[in-house]
Amino acid sequence: MPKVIIPTPLRQYAGKQEALDLQAKTVGELLGRLVAEHGDLKRHLYTDDGKLRSFVNVYLNDEDIRYLQKEDTPVKESDVVSIVPSIAGGKDLEPQTCGERSRTMNTDTHR
Amino acid sequence: MSKGSAVKNHQKAEAAQPVLSPQEILRYSRHLIMPEVGMEGQLKLKQAKVLLIGTGGLGAPLGLYLAAAGVGRIGLVDFDVVDFTNLQRQVTFGTKDVGRRKLDAARERLKDLNPEIEITLHETKLESANALDILRPYDIVVDGTDNFPTRYLVNDACVLLGKPNVYGSIFRFEGQATVFALKDGPCYRCLYPEPPPPGLVPSCAEGGVLGVLPGIVGAIQANETVKLILGTGETLKARLLLFDALKMRFRELKLRKNPDCPVCGSRPTITKLIDYYEFCGIRGEEAQPTVAVPEIEPKELKRKLDAGEDIFVLDVREPHEYQICHLNGYLIPLGEIARRAHELDSARTIVAHCRSGKRSAEAVDFLRKAGFRKVWNLKGGILAWSDQVDPSVPKY
Numbered sequence: 001m002p003k004v005i006i007p008t009p010l011r012q013y014a015g016k017q018e019a020l021d022l023q024a025k026t027v028g029e030l031l032g033r034l035v036a037e038h039g040d041l042k043r044h045l046y047t048d049d050g051k052l053r054s055f056v057n058v059y060l061n062d063e064d065i066r067y068l069q070k071e072d073t074p075v076k077e078s079d080v081v082s083i084v085p086s087i088a089g090g091k092d093l094e095p096q097t098c099g100e101r102s103r104t105m106n107t108d109t110h111r
Numbered sequence: 112m113s114k115g116s117a118v119k120n121h122q123k124a125e126a127a128q129p130v131l132s133p134q135e136i137l138r139y140s141r142h143l144i145m146p147e148v149g150m151e152g153q154l155k156l157k158q159a160k161v162l163l164i165g166t167g168g169l170g171a172p173l174g175l176y177l178a179a180a181g182v183g184r185i186g187l188v189d190f191d192v193v194d195f196t197n198l199q200r201q202v203t204f205g206t207k208d209v210g211r212r213k214l215d216a217a218r219e220r221l222k223d224l225n226p227e228i229e230i231t232l233h234e235t236k237l238e239s240a241n242a243l244d245i246l247r248p249y250d251i252v253v254d255g256t257d258n259f260p261t262r263y264l265v266n267d268a269c270v271l272l273g274k275p276n277v278y279g280s281i282f283r284f285e286g287q288a289t290v291f292a293l294k295d296g297p298c299y300r301c302l303y304p305e306p307p308p309p310g311l312v313p314s315c316a317e318g319g320v321l322g323v324l325p326g327i328v329g330a331i332q333a334n335e336t337v338k339l340i341l342g343t344g345e346t347l348k349a350r351l352l353l354f355d356a357l358k359m360r361f362r363e364l365k366l367r368k369n370p371d372c373p374v375c376g377s378r379p380t381i382t383k384l385i386d387y388y389e390f391c392g393i394r395g396e397e398a399q400p401t402v403a404v405p406e407i408e409p410k411e412l413k414r415k416l417d418a419g420e421d422i423f424v425l426d427v428r429e430p431h432e433y434q435i436c437h438l439n440g441y442l443i444p445l446g447e448i449a450r451r452a453h454e455l456d457s458a459r460t461i462v463a464h465c466r467s468g469k470r471s472a473e474a475v476d477f478l479r480k481a482g483f484r485k486v487w488n489l490k491g492g493i494l495a496w497s498d499q500v501d502p503s504v505p506k507y
Contacts, residue, residue: 008285012446055307062364084353084364086303087282088259089168089320 004034004081013040027060028071030081045083057084129154135227139181152341153181159340162186162249164237164265166217168325169255169279169332171203176333178221178228182340185221186231186249189213196507200322237261239384242268251339253277253332259306260387266291266299267384270375275339279332284321286328286354289347289366290335292375296348301369306391324356404475406490409499412462423456425463427474436504438464438496445470448477457483464489464496466507 001021006014014020015038022037024030031052035042045056052058058065059082065073075081131139131153142148148156159182163170166189177185193201193208193216208216214232221230233245237256246252246268254265254276262280269276269292276291278299291298331352338344353362374381415422426433426440433442443451445465455461461483463471468491475488489496497504 008283053307054305055303057302059364062362064365064367067367082353082362082364084351086259086307087280087285087287088262088306089257089281089318 001077002030002075002079002081004030005083007083007085009085009087010041010044010083013044014038024075026071027058027065027073027075027081030075031058031071044085055086058082059084129157131157132227135181138225138227142180147343148341152343155340155342156181156337157183159251160184160186160249161251161253161336161340162188162246163253163255164188164261165255165257166201166203166213167191167197167255167257168200168281168320169329170217171201172326172329173253173255173333173336174203174217174221175224176330177336178225178230180333180337181225182228182336184229184231184249186233186245187214187217188233188235188237188245189217190234190236200320200325202326237264239264239387242384243272246272246274249274251275251277251336253279253336255279255329255332260391260393262299263306263390264384264387267374267381270298271383277332277335277339279328281320281324281328283319284324284356286324286331286356288328288331288335288352288354289350290339293346293348295368297366297368298372298375300374301372302351302366304369304373308392321356324354327356328354402472402476404472404479404488405486406468407462407487408490409496412489413500421459423459423461425455425461425471425474426465427463427471428465432466432507435507436493438493438504440464445474448474452478452481452483455483457485459485461486462489463487464492466492467494468492 001023003019003021005019006017011017014034020034020037022030022033024033031045035045045053047053052071060068060073060075061080065071131150135157136143139153142153142156143150161177161182161184163173163177163185166174166187170187170189174185174187191213193204193211193213195209197204198206198209203217203220204213212234214234218230218232221228235241235245237245242264252265252269252274254262256262256265266276273292273294275293276299278291279288280286290296291302331354335346338346349366349368351364351366353364354360355362368375370376371378373379412422424438424440426437426442427445427448428442429444430442441454443454455478461478463474463478463486465471465474468488471492472488475486478486491498493504494506497506
C-alpha cells in the first residue's frame with residue numbers, strides 16, 4: 001500500500017503517527033483518505049474552499065506534485081507520499097517567542 | 112635597495128595578492144594539505160565575506176566552523192541577550208555569558224578561536240529598511256533565523272542582490288537545509304510561495320528543540336557555505352535535505368525553480384522589499400501579545416484559594432509541562448479545549464493558566480465565547496506565580 005509520511009508539526013493531528021499506509025490511486029485520493037481518518041488534519045492541509053494550502057508541499061517520492069499532475073498524480077503500491085510544511089525555527093525556540101504566532105489560533109478553532 | 116623600501120614593496124604585493132602568514136599556514140595546515148582546498152582554496156576562504164543572520168542554535172556551529180575555517184570576514188546580525196535557556200544548544204555561549212549581548216559574547220568566542228579573521232557586528236533586527244544595506248557587502252548569506260517574516264525578507268533580499276542564501280530550519284527533532292537563490296536555482300518562495308497563517312503554526316505548546324539538532328543542521332549549512340566559497344563539490348542547490356534526528360535518517364527532495372515565482376521568476380512582481388509582517392499576517396507584531404480577556408492577579412488567586420473560595424484551576428499546558436511543575440490544576444491542553452469543554456462546569460469559577468498567560472488567554476477567550484461566564488486568566492501564568500507567590504515553583 002502507498003505510504004504517507006506525516007511531518008512532526010502535524011503528527012499531533014494524526015494520532016501522533018509518523019506514517020500511515022493508505023489505499024489510493026492518486027495523491028488526492030490518498031490525502032482525502034488521510035483527512036477522512038484524521039479530521040483535525042483537514043484545516044492544516046486544505047483551505048476552506050478545498051485547495052491544498054500553499055505552505056504545505058506534497059511530494060511523491062522525491063518529486064513535488066506541483067510539477068507532476070498535482071493531486072491527480074497516480075500513486076503505485078510502493079510509492080511514498082511526503083507532506084512537507086514550512087518550518088521557521090533556528091535561532092530561538094523559547095516558548096515566549098511563539099506567543100504572537102499562536103495568537104489567532106482560537107479563531108481557527110472556532111471555525 | 113634599502114631595507115625600508117623592500118618592506119614597502121612587500122606590503123604593496125601583499126595588498127594586491129593576499130598571502131597567508133606563517134601562523135596562518137600552520138593554523139590551516141589540515142586544509143592546505145588537501146588538494147580540494149589547498150593554498151588557492153584557503154585564500155578564497157580568507158577573502159570571503161559571509162553574513163550570519165541569527166547567532167542562536169544554528170548560528171553557533173555556523174560561527175564556530177566558519178571562523179575556524181578561516182572565513183576572512185564574518186558578519187553577525189542579532190539583537191538578543193544570552194539567557195539560561197539558550198545554553199542547551201547555543202554552544203557559542205557559556206554560563207558566564209548569560210545576560211550579555213549575544214553579539215559581544217559571540218565575537219569574543221570567535222576571535223578567541225581565530226584572531227586572524229574580522230568579525231563585523233550588526234546589532235539590529237533585520238528589516239526591510241536595512242536588509243539590503245546590511246547584506247550588500249557580503250558574498251554569501253546564511254539564514255539562521257527563527258521566524259517566517261525574516262525568512263521571506265532574507266530570501267527576497269538575496270534574490271534582489273543575487274547572493275546565495277544558505278538555508279537551515281529546525282523543529283523539535285526535524286531539520287531542513289538547502290541553498291537558495293543560486294543562479295538558475297530555486298528560491299525559498301519557489302518552495303513555499305506563502306507562509307502559514309499565524310494560527311496554523313505549531314504553538315508554544317508544541318515548540319522546543321532537541322539541543323543537538325541545530326548543531327547538526329548548522330554544521331550542514333557551514334559545510335555548504337565552505338563549498339560555495341571554494342567552488343568545489345556539489346551543493347544542496349535544488350535539493351531539500353530533510354533530517355530526522357530521532358530516526359537518524361536523511362531524505363532528499365527535488366526543488367524546482369518556479370518560472371512564475373513572484374520574486375525570482377521570469378516576470379517578477381516583487382522587485383523591492385515589502386512589509387514582511389503584513390505578508391505573514393502578523394499585524395502589530397509583539398505590540399498585542401494576547402487576546403484581551405478578564406484576568407486575575409496571582410496574589411489575588413492565592414488569597415481566594417487560601418480563603419477557601421470555590422475556584423476551579425484549569426491548566427491548559429501540555430502533559431509534559433505539567434511534569435515540570437504545576438499548581439494542582441486540572442489539565443486540558445489548549446489544543447483539546449474545544450473538544451473537552453464539556454468536562455468543565457460553567458457554574459463554577461474557573462481560573463485558567465499556562466506558562467506565561469498567552470495560551471490560557473486563548474482558552475479563556477474560547478470558553479467565554481462558548482458561554483462560560485465565570486472564567487478568568489491567571490495574569491502572567493506560572494512565571495508570575497513563581498515570581499509573586501511561590502518561588503519554589505520553577506520557571507522554565
